[in-house]
Amino acid sequence: MVNSLVSILIPFKDVEDYLEECLNSIQNQTYKNWEVIAVNDGSVDNSLAIATKFATLDKRFKVLSNDESGIITALRKAYKHCKGEYISRMDADDHMTPDRIQIMLHSLIDNGKGSLAVGKVKYFSKHGVNDGYDRYEKWLNNLTKTGTNFQEIYKECVIPSPCWMVHKSDFDNCGAFTPDRYPEDYDLAFRFYEKELTCIPCTSTLHYWRDYDNRTSRTSEHYAQNYFLDIKLHYFLKLEYQSTNAIVVWGAGKKGKKIANTLVQKKIPFHWVCDNPKKIGKDIYGVQLKHFSILKDIKNSKTIITVANEEEQLSIHSFFTELNNTSAKDYFFFC
Known part of the structure; x- marks a missing residue:
């Protein structure tokens, strides 16, 4: 027993x-x-x-x-x-x-x-x-x-x-x-x-x-939310990212900007994408925002997604499925 x-x-x-x-x-x-x-x-x-x-x-x-x-x-x-x-x-x-x-x-x-x-x-x-x-x-x-x-x-x-x-x-x-x-x-x-x-x-x-x-x-x-984001990024960089990867940040809201700014401060290069025409082409923290379609041309990418809207998340899932990318391996939802 x-x-x-x-x-x-x-x-x-x-x-x-x-x-x-x-x-x-x-x-x-x-x-x-x-x-x-x-x-x-x-x-x-x-x-x-x-x-x-x-x-x-x-x-x-x-x-x-x-x-x-x-x-x-x-x-x-x-x-x-x-x-x-x-x-x-x-x-x-x-x-x-x-x-x-x-x-x-x-x-x-x-x-x-x-x-x-x-x-x-x-x-x-x-x-x-x-x-x-x-x-x-x-x-x-x-x-x-x-x-x-x-x-x-x-x-x-x-x-x-x-x-x-x-x-x-x-x-x-x-x-x-x-x-x-x-x-x-x-x-x-x-x-x-x-x-x-x-x-x-x-x-x-x-x-x-x-x-x-x-x-x-x-x-x-x-x-507070900034503590959660700090932990997520800390372990993402430790467990998921390698120097041969290209980091992509998807989303330019509050969380996306927080992560982007942290990567800039750490001097870690990354691509920044979104689907908002009002933000595409803007330079924030020295990084130019581009349309997410550039992901089709980025090899060996690891994408951090900061888009919280559930319907948009489904569309993002579909986009990565078309690229034969896998959730929790090639792309990661941070919210």
């Missing part, structure tokens, strides 16, 4: 309204051999007292305090003190289904090392879930049910930060929580991708993701 120890790492700060529900959902897991390493990241409300109460009554809960400040250092401390053979994360303001740990653990054991367990997620909010989160949930769950998460990693974070599990040796191989790069969950997803972990398909909803006005992902500057 499987009885491996699973470590669940939880940084928390000022979540007194939600923490008890979160910890109860872990205590009610069908799989019992787990430990929670909860790290207080400077709470000024009643969160620490709530966590301490659980640790007093159930020795599987351990509560520590962050020596520094911020979610990355809190996660590092939690990981340093965990003892599990398998590692998972949890957000202190969410809750998990009773069978989450059991399903994830068994899928990892069945698939062996080099695998990453994920689960479908469900957003909830007392004010109702907005359209953006609803679309993200559907997009993410469609990837998760087939295990194809990494095919669209440059669009958005494809691994739900509070709903994954991995073998400890694989986690160490991916660098654990070593980098200081934000958003830390997106950076970790890229490192899972870089080390070629295989996402295990999952059709079960395992995590309930709470949305509210002062959630960290809404309020912290570390989760």
Whole structure:
């Protein structure tokens, strides 16, 4: 019978309204051999007292305090003190289904090392879930049910930060929580991708993701769009680009200009294309915008697409199909 120890790492700060529900959902897991390493990241409300109460009554809960400040250092401390053979994360303001740990653990054991367990997620909010989160949930769950998460990693974070599990040796191989790069969950997803972990398909909803006005992902500057673009470009240049490639940036909106300006600052040559007649021929950052049809004559190209409109994205897909180019190999959607 499987009885491996699973470590669940939880940084928390000022979540007194939600923490008890979160910890109860872990205590009610069908799989019992787990430990929670909860790290207080400077709470000024009643969160620490709530966590301490659980640790007093159930020795599987351990509560520590962050020596520094911020979610990355809190996660590092939690990981340093965990003892599990398998590692998972949890957000202190969410809750998990009773069978989450059991399903994830068994899928990892069945698939062996080099695998990453994920689960479908469900957003909830007392004010109702907005359209953006609803679309993200559907997009993410469609990837998760087939295990194809990494095919669209440059669009958005494809691994739900509070709903994954991995073998400890694989986690160490991916660098654990070593980098200081934000958003830390997106950076970790890229490192899972870089080390070629295989996402295990999952059709079960395992995590309930709470949305509210002062959630960290809404309020912290570390989760602003420019941070996401910086991570995308960092890993694109590291993992996809070679000196023999010709980089093409498709789109001259805000994101396209941000990426183009960064490439200029890095002194990396690129072609810049769009389909807007008002922008074609313009010189921006010393680079002339051209019609996208020039891609037919550019050999060995890697194209970054910053066009967000879904109908236009379908047309772009069709254009590259005619060129016999492959998505996530020859062209990459950055939004």
